[in-house]
Amino acid sequence: MSVPFGLDLGNNSSVLAVARNRGIDIVVNEVSNRATPTVVGFGPRNRFLGEAGKNKETSNIKNTVGNLKRIIGLDYDHPDFPTEAKFFSSKLVKLEDGKIGTKVRFAGEQKTFSATQLAAMFIDKVKQTVLDDNRGANLTDVCVAVPAWYSEEQRYAISDAVKIAGLNPVRIVNEVTAAGVSYGVFKSDLPEGAEAKPRTVALIDIGHSSYTCSIASFKKGEMKILGTAYDKHFGGRDFDRAITEHFADEFKDKYKIDIRENPKAYNRILLASEKLKKVLSANTTAPFNVESVMNDVDVSSQLTREELEELVKPLLQRVTKPIDLVLAQAGLTKDDIDVVEIIGGTTRIPVLKNSISEAFGKPLSTTLNQDEAIAKGAAFICAIHSPTVRVRPFKFEDISPYSVSYFWDKQVEDEDHLEVFPAKSLYPSTKLITLYRTGDFNMEARYTNPKELPTHIKETIAKWNITGVVPVEGEDSIACKIKLRADPSGFHIIEEAYSIHDIEVEEEVPAENEGEEPTYKKVKKTVKKDDLVIVAKTFALDEKTLNLLIEEENAMTAQDKLVAETEDKKNALEEYIYTLRGKLDEEYSPFASEAEKKKLHDMLNKTEEWLYDEGDDSTKAKYIAKYEELASLGNVIRGRYLSKEEEKKQALRAKQEASQMSALAEKLKAQRKEENDNKKNGDADVDMD
Structure with missing residues (x-):
């Protein structure tokens, strides 16, 4: 039986979950950790994936690649590239298709890999982890959670990576939506019934690299996303870098070393800064010591929580913007929010929690597991799609923030496009349109208002060539039914296309009086004529x-x-x-x-x-x-x-058995003697009478 698998593909670490034993379980990796570093490293003979890559990162800094989800599907010439490049120690290069790749030394040679390949390597690794944890099970389907700000191009890249790893991507889901599914499925006190007022929940997810805020309405067995906003350059790594830059300046004056000139030294201070940040989440002050950072120099310092808060003050000023945007998109005010649920490791920082709480004007809820809620929701979604696993009914819909229109060749006197999925429409969703065509034609899906799009989203979504259109004899055109779909992964596709025409058939007219013969009349009936051939050109890799x-x-x-x-x-x-x-x-x-x-x-x-x-x-x-x-x-x-x-x-053993037999014989002998003595005593009593 296939095990439904959910993957929270994190920027720093990823969490795996499976649906089994009538529940959702987190899968531990080979060193029993509940999260696996999202790292791919390359060595002289083999790759170092996950934990192995993280362990060798400092000594293999130029051949280790992290931050995979930040560069997948991104153009090398994109304005975000300089921002992302500073978080990489490996060399990033421009590929032939204009995307970002990395050049590393692997097996004694310089090799270049695309971001999609790197993601596939990591997914293949965690697939094996799940198989090792489920001996004898079959693993075919996976639901992958990705950031809500991912473009359709980036979602296709993740889908391709999953296929390269030998899995079937049943759904690419937004991370906060997956967390919302966890909330809706496992909460037992949600409103129920048609008349009940839904519970409105703000879901705040701040992870290693990005900050997402979604508002969802919940009833028992259902969820609707009402709005989603984000800051894709706000996360734990920005806090880590702020601390690292602080110590880089301090050590330059104090020890006369510049860690910015040494990638290994900078990486070691960065890793130590991440640990320091976590310590300061629970303590007001913490020491900072790293041995032999560079030039055989040991460094030591300390940082207080107040100093950290001062360092990250520019970041904290950005907390309220996504909240204001999502409230406006959902058409709600802060008073309409019933619960503010936070997830993501970075939300453990006290000053950040205070900023979020002040922005909503209410206390925060942490009923979801901050690290595992997304993976558990993804596993449940995968189980929904599984034909072999029964799950409790749960309906959920996500929101598409931008309007999508479909365009086609103008062959007859009609419009050449139609807004099919308006902004803020829910998906998955299907629309059926009718076009009158004189022959084969082309279609395109585009965003209706390109000026509203963020810079990483391209205007054109997909193109299709539709063939097999043959008008009925005597007619210039024929009606074609086109089934357009925004599918569960957020892909805009043409699911089906066929031509129709009217035919005359005889239809029986029942007799008015008993005994009379029925009559017949000719009526027009619309029937399917031909299935049309659809050739799609999307962001997905071609089959070859x-x-x-x-x-x-x-x-x-x-x-x-x-x-x-x-x-x-x-x-x-x-x-x-x-x-x-x-x-x-x-x-x-x-x-x-x-x-x-x-x-x-x-x-x-x-x-x-x-x-x-x-x-x-x-x-x-x-x-x-x-x-x-x-x-x-x-x-x-x-x-x-x-x-x-x-x-x-x-x-x-023979001696023990002989001893046991001897003891048993002695015991039986004693029992017989006792029985004989009792019998003699009984006979004596009879003689006396």
Whole structure:
């Protein structure tokens, strides 16, 4: 059975959840952490994904890539690029399609990977984590949570990354919407019934890199998003960098070192600043110490909560803008909000919580798990789409902030476009339109008001070529039905297209009086004539490119697996050498002749020398061969030892069984004696009578 899988693809770390055991469970990774670093690293032979990439980040700084969700689907020449580039230690480059890629050294060569490929590598890694946690289960479907500010192009890029990783993206959902699903599904006190007033909840999500505010109305079993606003350059990483820049200036004066000139040193201070920020969320002051930052200099300092608040004051002034925007979009005031629910790790900062609370004029609620609510909601959404899992009914709709119109070739005297999905309309949604066509035609989906769009959203959404249009004989045009859809992932698609025409049929007219014959009349009836062929041109990768990237990812995954297995065999050989050498002079000693001991010691020494010399970087087959060569003699001696040990166990067991039988015999003997004594006493009593 396929396990429904939800992925909260975070900028700093990602959380995985699955629907199973009549609930939603968070999946822990290989080191039992409930969140996995969203990091991809490259080494001399293999990749370092997730925890491994994070552990090697400082020593492998130029070949480690994070912040994946910030560059996926983004143009290299976009105004946001300079802002994003300062958070990268690897080299960002412009790809042939104008997108952002990274150049790293991998397997001894300089290689360039697109942001979509990097995301696919990470998704492939967490897929394996889920499979390891669900032994024997099948994993095909995933619901991925992404920022609400993602353009349709970026959503397609994430969808492609999921496909490259070998999964089916059943839904690309907004992060705050997924959190809202968690709230709606697991809250037991929501209003119920047609007459009940819905509960209006403001959902605030401030993560590592962005800040999103959505307002949703809840009833039992349903949710509607009323508005969404965001600041995509406001998050925990901005707080971390403010602290790092403060210490960079301090250490330049205090220790005469400039960490800005050394990427490794800057990264170490950045990581320490993140930890300091977390400590100051619970304490009023905290020390700051990092050993050998650069030039063998140890640094130390401290920071108070008040000093931190002063450092981030420019950031805090931006808190209210998304709140004002979302209230205006939803047509509500602060007094209309019943609950303000906060999620995201950055909302743990006390001064930030105070700013949000003051903006709404009410206390904040933390009933949702701040780190896991999004992943749990995504897993539930995936389960909704699963044909094998039953979930409680829950209906939810998201909001599209911008109007979308469809345009077509002007073939007859009619309009050449139509606003199909107005601004603030809810999706998923389907509309059916009728066009009169003289032949094959083209269509486009575009945003109706391009001037309203943020800079990262392109005006044209998708194009379609529709063929197979054949007018009825004697007619210049034919009616074509076009089913337009804003699907659950927010993609604007043409779901179906077909031509229709009128035919004359005879329709029976029932008799007015009993016994009379029915009559017939000719009527016109509209019927489907032909299904039309739809060829779409969207932001998605074409099939050929997608298949090539799937093959490349599979090859790299196989190489990673081979390297891991080779390392395991090398470690097994090393362990066998030391274990066997120690036991050969102790418990195995009585079971080997002097000649065997000498021969085996020589083999062990020779293999050890090889292992730390030319065998340090050998093949899996060579390590197996060396292991089997030692085991051919070592296991014989070990077998003698185990045989003797088994004899001792059997002898001890036989002795214990004999002792138990003897004790049982004595017990039975005593019982018979007691019975005989009782019988004699009974006979004596009879004689006396």
